[in-house]
Amino acid sequence: MIRFAVLVILAITTSASAQEAVTDTNGATLRALDKLSGKVTDMQLSNGEHQALGRIDVELDDCRYPEDDPAGDAYAFVTIRETGKPDPIFRGWMVASAPALNAMDHPRYDVWVMRCRTS
Template sequence: MKRLLVAALLTVASPAAAEDVTDSPGAILRWLDKMTGETADIELSRGQAAVSGRLTIQLDECRYPSANPASNAYAHLTIMEKGKADPAFTGWMVASSPALSALEHPRYDVWVLRCLTPGAPQIEDMPEPEEGEEIIAPQEG
């Protein structure tokens, strides 16, 4: 029985089981302030950051399955909190499983909605940033 389980795990973890992904130029994230109930959808380009509340959310990368772009999104984020030296979160978030790798913060929540893909609608007519919120352009390099 153990050999069968090990064989099954090796088959699932093999490179042949990995899906082909495509890099995206950006992503749409959702931000939540748990204390006020305020939410905002944030569209970021790769390398761009947005300040929402006390958080600076930077999109490092976004990838989606090549065969089915609408099925999932994998985004690498770096989230900093104002006044803290270490990131509040750095790593990959998966749109279909937000709890798998989540921001652990008592006040804020951030999760990935989707990558920007050709032909998919983007956030239309983004409103001006509200008080305490700003968009930071990508850094060259």
């Protein structure tokens, strides 16, 4: 399932970049949901920055948006680790307009990209 989702994301990213130019940004807004408490948290992250949220650590590696439509979509490469586990529980591209396309699979937390920073 994960390999399929990664292939789909790569196909979308590749076809998007072939059809429209994208702009790299220096940060993004990510939203996280703690399914146990129902608490929603918005995180403002710069590229390379990470933020702890409960038992997970969210790191933003890159965020891009269509050059001619900054509000149109956001593509963020995110790495998420769980406390005490060496391997990431998620590492890949998230697409704001299709959050379920490459969603993090975790029993307690959901994380998705909202938008790239445009200024």
